[in-house]
Amino acid sequence: MRFRGHVLIMLLFLLFIVEGTIIPWLIPGGWQYRLSPNLVFIIILFVAVYYHRHTALVLGIIFGLLHDIIFYGAMIGPYSFAMGCAAYLMGLIFQAPRAPMPIMMTVVLLGSLLFDSTLFGIYQLFQLNVHSFNWALTQYMIPNLCVHFLFALIIYVPMRKQFELLGGRPKKEESL
Numbered sequence: 001m002r003f004r005g006h007v008l009i010m011l012l013f014l015l016f017i018v019e020g021t022i023i024p025w026l027i028p029g030g031w032q033y034r035l036s037p038n039l040v041f042i043i044i045l046f047v048a049v050y051y052h053r054h055t056a057l058v059l060g061i062i063f064g065l066l067h068d069i070i071f072y073g074a075m076i077g078p079y080s081f082a083m084g085c086a087a088y089l090m091g092l093i094f095q096a097p098r099a100p101m102p103i104m105m106t107v108v109l110l111g112s113l114l115f116d117s118t119l120f121g122i123y124q125l126f127q128l129n130v131h132s133f134n135w136a137l138t139q140y141m142i143p144n145l146c147v148h149f150l151f152a153l154i155i156y157v158p159m160r161k162q163f164e165l166l167g168g169r170p171k172k173e174e175s176l
Contacts, residue, residue, distance in 0.1 A: 037151065045107055051163055056087035
């Protein structure tokens with residue numbers, strides 16, 4: 001059981017590296033500044049629904065901090081806060097270790113929208129945004145939402161099977 005947890009961490013780290021190296025080559029030049037798919041966050045949403053929200057919170061904070069440090073250096077903390085908070089809230093709302101595909105896709109859509117909206121709000125609070133929410137919604141939130149949805153559709157079956165093998169949610173004594 002411990003082994004599968006380490007495999008999950010390695011998968012998240014591998015996706016983190018893919019986000020910074022291979023994904024920019026796949027995105028057309030005109031979309032480079034508008035589209036930034038966060039594949040790690042989608043896996044963390046799967047963790048929140050199929051495993052446990054506290055684990056998703058910790059993974060969201062850790063990998064969000066990595067995003068803050070490596071990719072987005074304007075401030076340290078917005079990605080960490082947004083990723084951890086969105087994953088925790090989605091895990092709190094949708095507590096279903098055997099969630100069917102429509103529910104999981106709803107979690108991905110809502111979680112992605114919550115994540116991007118939280119980031120927008122933080123950057124707006126510290127006056128780092130020059131655009132309105134409507135512009136941000138149409139220019140980069142909805143395209144990111146579509147990419148996140150497609151990625152979640154592709155990985156749904158393998159991820160669900162892996163979480164079933166992992167054993168579902170930990171018991172009350174094992175959680176924090």
